[in-house]
Amino acid sequence: MTAVKLRKLCFRYAGSEKQALTNIDLTIEEGESVLITGPSGCGKSTLARVLMGLIPHSYPGELEGEAYVFDMDVKNTPVSRIATRCGIVFQNPDNQLFTFSVEDDVAFGPENLALPPDEIGRRVDEALRLVGIEHLRHSSPNNLSGGEQQKAAIASILSMKPSLLIFDEPTSMLDPSSSASLIERIFELKRSLDEAGGKTTVIIVEHRIDLLLKHLSRIIVISEGRVVLDGEPLRVLEESFRRGIPINIPPMLQIYFRVKDRCGLEKPPTTVRELICMLGGSVSRDG
Ligand SMILES: Nc1ncnc2c1ncn2[C@@H]1O[C@H](COP(=O)(O)OP(=O)(O)OP(=O)(O)O)[C@@H](O)[C@H]1O
Ligand SMILES: [Mg+2]
Incomplete structure (x- = not known):
């Protein structure tokens, strides 16, 4: 099935x-892992808001053309209905957590769907387990670290069992090591949802291309x-490099794109060490 048209x-x-x-x-298409990138502004x-139906329903303006998400026409489908298939995690998790406990935040979506209480309980348990924050169930979102809030925001989306997950700059509040682990967690999550028979589509808006590259289909x-x-992905990055489009191409790839023809390199390096070896340099044992 087509996720977005x-x-x-x-x-x-x-x-x-x-x-x-x-x-x-x-x-x-369903199941893709897509990075959307480009300069600020x-x-x-805005595109993410269209996919959630927030545009045109919550942001006034002039919308032309067609926008379908899982065959739902965003122009005349209520946001609450779109939210049963699509979940978005915003840049700032604060916007998404508004009750007094993580558990209540995660239960909020399913409660709005008026699901039976035992189904709500199952969904909350599963969402907390999937993001690894069962121990924070009774914590107040205000007392969590940025990374924990980010996870709670993801769990509050997962409890709706969305088929399309949109992340709008999920690492913008995080330090480099938390950013790397959040990205890994997002794609582990996709793998486990897919293994359980789903075909989750991930759309991620992010500047940290280096952390994402190995997970992307497009x-x-x-x-x-x-x-x-x-x-x-690699073709798009190379073309961006050649055209000078200001996106965050990992430095190692910039070197590769610059020298690949001259040095006869056939595939991109995955580590700096590999790049140096490819270029014929010597690296120390721990280099
Ligand atoms: N609520 C709004 N009202 C009016 N104009 C807006 C609004 N939100 C965004 N814009 C404008 O729309 C354009 C696109 O903004 P958008 O926020 O989608 O960019 P972005 O690619 O997400 O940028 P960033 O990387 O900085 O988050 C910009 O010119 C911005 O000023
Ligand atoms: Mg933005």
Whole structure:
């Protein structure tokens, strides 16, 4: 099934002269792991809002073209219905946690679906287990670290059993090591949901391309509200590099793109050590 289908999608925020999104044509199939990247202000969060139906239902403006998420037309489907298939984790988890305990936050979505209490209990248990925060069940979200809040926000989305998970800059509040473990956790989660018979689609807006690369099936680059590149991750990064599109291409890959033809390199290095070996240099034992 197709997860996302956008056709000639344009959006202009009310009061703004300029379109935030222009002529977006995009199809994302179920099960894909897609990075959306591009310079600040290019329209990534706006696109995420369209996929959740927050645009046009919560953000006034002018929406043209078509936007379907799992065959639901976002223009005339209530956000609450879209939220049964799509969950978003925002940049700032504070926006997403608003009760007095993690458990209540995670139960909030299923309660709004008016599910029976035993089903709500099962979903809360499973969501807490999947993100590894069972021990924080009774904690107040205010007393958690940024990383723990981030996990609680993810659990509060998972309890809705969404088929499409959208993360809008999930590591923006985290230090480098917590960022790396959050990214690993997101994709472990996808693997375990897929193993349990799901086909979870992950769309992630993120600048830390280095942490994500091995997990991605596709990269989409947006610039000034338009999709300028879309395809296989390495090809898209190389093209961005050649065109000078300002995205966060890992330095090791920038070196690889620069020298690969001249040095006859056939595949990209996965570590700095490998790169040095490929370039014919010698590295010390611990290098
Ligand atoms: N609520 C809003 N009202 C009016 N204009 C907005 C609103 N939100 C975003 N914009 C404008 O829409 C454009 C796209 O913004 P958006 O937040 O989607 O960019 P972004 O790619 O997510 O940027 P960042 O990487 O900084 O998060 C920008 O010009 C921004 O100023
Ligand atoms: Mg944004």
